[in-house]
Amino acid sequence: MSRKSVISTIKRDHLLALAAQGKRIDGRDGDQFRDLDIQFGLIGSADGSSRLKLGDTQVYCGVKLEPGTPYPDQPSQGVLTTSVELVAMAHPDLGYGSPREEAIEVARVVDRGIRESQCLDLSLLSISSEKNNSDGKAIDGKASEGDVSEGGVPEGLVWTIYIDLHVVNHAGNLFDACSLAAVSALMCTTVPNEKYGLGKDRPLALSCTPISNTFVKMGTSLFLDPGPDEGLVADARLTVTLDDAGDIRAMQKGLRGTILGSEVKKLINTAQELAPKTRMLLLEQFQRT
Amino acid sequence: MQKKDSVILMDENGKRRDGRAPGDLRPIHIEANVLSNASGSCYLEWGGNKLLVAVHGPREAQPRHLQDQTKAIIQCRYNMAAFSVGERKRPGPDRRSTEISKVLSEALDAAVFTQRFPRATIDVYIEVLEASAGTRCAGLTAASVALADAGIPMRDMVAAVAAGKVGDTVVLDLDKEEDNHGTADLPMAILPRTGEIVLLQMDGHLTADELDRAQTMAIEGCLEINRQQVEALKKCYQSDDNGADNAGYADSDGGDADTAGYDDSDDGATDNAGSDDSDGGDADNAGSADVDADNAGSDDSDDDDADNNEHEADEKIDDDPQVTETFGSGGLDPNVSLFDEKEGDE
Numbered sequence: 107m108s109r110k111s112v113i114s115t116i117k118r119d120h121l122l123a124l125a126a127q128g129k130r131i132d133g134r135d136g137d138q139f140r141d142l143d144i145q146f147g148l149i150g151s152a153d154g155s156s157r158l159k160l161g162d163t164q165v166y167c168g169v170k171l172e173p174g175t176p177y178p179d180q181p182s183q184g185v186l187t188t189s190v191e192l193v194a195m196a197h198p199d200l201g202y203g204s205p206r207e208e209a210i211e212v213a214r215v216v217d218r219g220i221r222e223s224q225c226l227d228l229s230l231l232s233i234s235s236e237k238n239n240s241d242g243k244a245i246d247g248k249a250s251e252g253d254v255s256e257g258g259v260p261e262g263l264v265w266t267i268y269i270d271l272h273v274v275n276h277a278g279n280l281f282d283a284c285s286l287a288a289v290s291a292l293m294c295t296t297v298p299n300e301k302y303g304l305g306k307d308r309p310l311a312l313s314c315t316p317i318s319n320t321f322v323k324m325g326t327s328l329f330l331d332p333g334p335d336e337g338l339v340a341d342a343r344l345t346v347t348l349d350d351a352g353d354i355r356a357m358q359k360g361l362r363g364t365i366l367g368s369e370v371k372k373l374i375n376t377a378q379e380l381a382p383k384t385r386m387l388l389l390e391q392f393q394r395t
Numbered sequence: 396m397q398k399k400d401s402v403i404l405m406d407e408n409g410k411r412r413d414g415r416a417p418g419d420l421r422p423i424h425i426e427a428n429v430l431s432n433a434s435g436s437c438y439l440e441w442g443g444n445k446l447l448v449a450v451h452g453p454r455e456a457q458p459r460h461l462q463d464q465t466k467a468i469i470q471c472r473y474n475m476a477a478f479s480v481g482e483r484k485r486p487g488p489d490r491r492s493t494e495i496s497k498v499l500s501e502a503l504d505a506a507v508f509t510q511r512f513p514r515a516t517i518d519v520y521i522e523v524l525e526a527s528a529g530t531r532c533a534g535l536t537a538a539s540v541a542l543a544d545a546g547i548p549m550r551d552m553v554a555a556v557a558a559g560k561v562g563d564t565v566v567l568d569l570d571k572e573e574d575n576h577g578t579a580d581l582p583m584a585i586l587p588r589t590g591e592i593v594l595l596q597m598d599g600h601l602t603a604d605e606l607d608r609a610q611t612m613a614i615e616g617c618l619e620i621n622r623q624q625v626e627a628l629k630k631c632y633q634s635d636d637n638g639a640d641n642a643g644y645a646d647s648d649g650g651d652a653d654t655a656g657y658d659d660s661d662d663g664a665t666d667n668a669g670s671d672d673s674d675g676g677d678a679d680n681a682g683s684a685d686v687d688a689d690n691a692g693s694d695d696s697d698d699d700d701a702d703n704n705e706h707e708a709d710e711k712i713d714d715d716p717q718v719t720e721t722f723g724s725g726g727l728d729p730n731v732s733l734f735d736e737k738e739g740d741e
Contacts, residue, residue, distance in 0.1 A: 108678060149525050152444060152478040162431040168478020195449040195520035197432050270477035270486070274447050274522060275430045312529055380723055 111199045114388045115336045122394070125324035132333055138375050139331045144286070144386060154295025158287035160205065161333065162277035165284055167269065167291040169309075169318070171234055172265035180261065184231025188217035188269040190284055196276040208280070211360070214283045214359040218328075218356040219347035220269070223316035226292065231265040233304065251338045265297065267347055278334040281358075283344045285318035287390065293392055301310045314350040317384050321346075323365055328358045330372060330380070344373055349386070404561045411573070418612055419568040420556065420619060425542045425627035435545025439537035442570055443527025448537040449520045450545040456516035464597075465471035469511035471519040473534055481629045495531050501556075502535055502584050502594040508548045517547060522646050529557050535584050540624050544631070553593055555584030556616035558609035558620065560601060565608045567616045582604070583613040583690065587621040623723040659738050690696065 115266065122133055128136065140161030149155035174185055192209035193201045244300035269291065273285045294311040320331040322340035330338055341363025347356040354374065359365060397739045405411060415421070421442030430436035433449035447699060456462040473495040477486050488496075517540065519532040527530040532555035539552040579599025585592050601609065650721055 149445065149478055151480055151525050151527075155478065164430065168476060168524075170478055170483045172483060189477070189486065191476070193520065193522055194451075194472065194518070195430070195433065195447065195522055198451045198454070226576065270483070272476045272478075272522065272524070274449070275432050277431060341459050344714065 111338055112393060113335060116149045118339050121335060122184060122325055124287065125327040128215050128327050130329060131335060136328060137330045137380060139384065144290050144373065146290060146392055146393045153298050154291045156287050156290035158290060160279060160283040161276060163283045164275035164277060164354055165287045166272040166274060166347050167287040168294045169291045170268045171265045173263040173302060176264040182229060182232045182340045184228040184264045185266040186217065186221055187266060188213050188288065190271045192273045192276065196273045207322045212280045212284050215281055215345055215356065216288050219285050219316045220288060220327060222355040223314055223349045224313045225312040225348065227313065233265065234261065247259055278337045279320050279331050281320040282331060289315060289394065290388060299388065311328065313386050315388065316347050316349055316355055317381040318345060318347045319380060323369065328369060344370065346374055346377045348377055348381045352381065402572055403562055404573055404576060411566065413570060417564050417613065420568045420616055421570060423620065423623055425540055425623055426633040427540050427627050435541040435543065437537040437540040437544060438456065441533045443525060444530055444533045445525040445711055446521060446523045446530065446533055446537060448534065448541040449540045450517065450547070452514035452517040453512040453547065461516065462514040465513055466509035467502045468515050469500045469507060469509065469517050469519065471503060471521065471538065472496050473499060473521045473522040473531070474524060479523045498594055498596070499535050499538065502553055503538060503542065505593040506539065506549045506551055506553050507542065508587060511548060528569055528571040532556050532582050534586065536624065537571065540627055543628055544558055551588045552621060553584050554587050554617040554621040554624060556613055556620055557581065557582040557596060558613040560599065560605060565605055565612060567612045581609050581613065583610065585614060586616055587615045611615040648715060668672040
């Protein structure tokens with residue numbers, strides 16, 4: 107939460123006393139997520155969207171694709187942009203305006219998990235590859251998808267994928283909430299070819315489902331998915347994002363405390379055990395919609 | 396009147412693109428109390444609009460130069476999510492949202508008993524998640540529900556809707572196409588009980604007679620919207636079995652208590668009848684106690700004046716100190732008559 111957030115000494119002591127016994131204030135196990143509820147595709151103005159509730163934390167994600175200029179050093183690659191808006195609505199301690207460090211850190215960690223897992227093949231996101239699509243070239247292993255008219259989109263452009271996360275209730279663990287919301291929104295994203303005269307819309311296929319797992323260290327205890335108070339009391343935080351094979355694609359240590367190498371190892375093991383379950387949960391909720 | 400109708404907005408039977416008659420509203424869905432961190436909140440779907448409103452406060456206004464020694468300030472922030480419109484909107488405030496924030500703050504200020512909370516701010520955050528014409532009216536409508544959900548005393552719940560003109564017809568609640576291709580747009584908000592106008596904007600081209608018809612139509616629309624606002628609040632407390640989520644008034648017997656704040660035109664009158672003798676001064680005391688501390692409930696019992704009023708005011712509340720307590724922490728003091736407050740105002 108913001109630097110202004112405080113927690114009463116009595117609550118802090120209580121949380122730490124519980125942690126010393128390996129217990130948590132809401133009775134969860136150390137390796138247990140809060141209830142996860144995801145809705146897909148509820149924002150009509152976005153090309154892909156989700157609303158994710160992780161306990162009381164609530165995040166909306168909208169994905170939009172627009173033709174844009176590529177980076178000069180990678181002229182045929184799509185561009186991925188992730189931003190997190192931690193709006194004042196989300197918590198009484200948040201002021202309005204001013205970009206917040208916390209939001210930027212979350213956005214960058216979410217971005218890394220998606221980018222490095224290569225669940226999106228950015229090389230297939232140049233606009234000319236949409237046009238090649240009509241020549242029978244396969245995209246994401248799929249056959250061509252009908253006629254492509256020469257639209258009003260000039261040569262040399264690529265798709266810019268905007269992942270915009272809107273945190274409307276901050277009750278801890280924005281890292282996992284935002285990361286899972288972004289992946290969920292990408293899962294139901296459509297490439298809006300028709301809108302730009304580039305042929306038929308196609309689903310933006312993901313080649314894997316990166317799963318983010320965030321832990322905090324309180325005393326000697328390590329807990330998954332910190333709640334609102336745990337996040338304020340914790341000494342250190344570690345986010346681990348895993349791909350389908352259980353390999354590590356992104357990590358971030360946070361907060362002012364320290365964490366041991368042996369603890370990192372332990373947390374990665376835990377994450378490897380948990381990620382497939384979280385992934386199943388996500389895919390199940392996706393299939394239900 | 397020049398027609399920009401490359402799009403057909405009205406068929407030969409007088410039906411609109413989506414089958415509505417000129418005076419019909421788009422479907423509205425209102426849900427109160429949806430965010431755990433807010434004092435009050437509301438989710439609203441209205442046609443293709445989806446938005447969330449959270450109220451934080453009343454709380455001390457910071458920085459201090461913003462404070463008004465005589466009353467609370469209402470700070471409304473209207474913000475659109477990047478994905479809420481066709482082409483991605485760059486995040487952050489622009490001139491349009493700044494103007495809307497200002498007129499919405501002023502509209503809500505007219506409804507809230509701000510003098511109850513000197514030096515305080517009541518922050519109203521409107522986040523538009525999907526926009527499809529009429530978001531300022533939708534935002535205002537939802538903001539009133541969120542304020543009521545926060546237990547903030549108001550003269551009435553503001554209801555808002557736009558009327559306008561499409562082709563040659565005066566219509567209610569323009570959708571996106573009608574807004575883009577219509578000839579006039581008239582967003583309007585009223586206090587439904589008195590019909591006082593708290594927000595009025597217009598652009599386009601209307602004759603005086605058409606304006607008259609549009610206003611009448613908007614007022615009727617607002618009255619219908621107000622009914623749905625009240626229903627949404629009632630439903631919120633009826634469906635809540637254990638009340639655990641309702642921070643402010645957790646275990647108070649919801650129905651009566653919460654209705655008092657906004658729907659006192661009929662049943663509230665009896666509750667308030669006893670407190671005729673409470674004057675402006677008492678009201679202010681109660682107000683500042685609420686702002687200063689969470690334990691306003693116990694403050695009240697220390698204060699002789701307030702306590703006396705309490706006894707005279709309402710036997711039911713007197714029977715159950717718990718109720719007073721929960722009211723106090725919710726920021727709404729049942730001891731002060733809303734009617735008296737209003738008279739004092741005029």
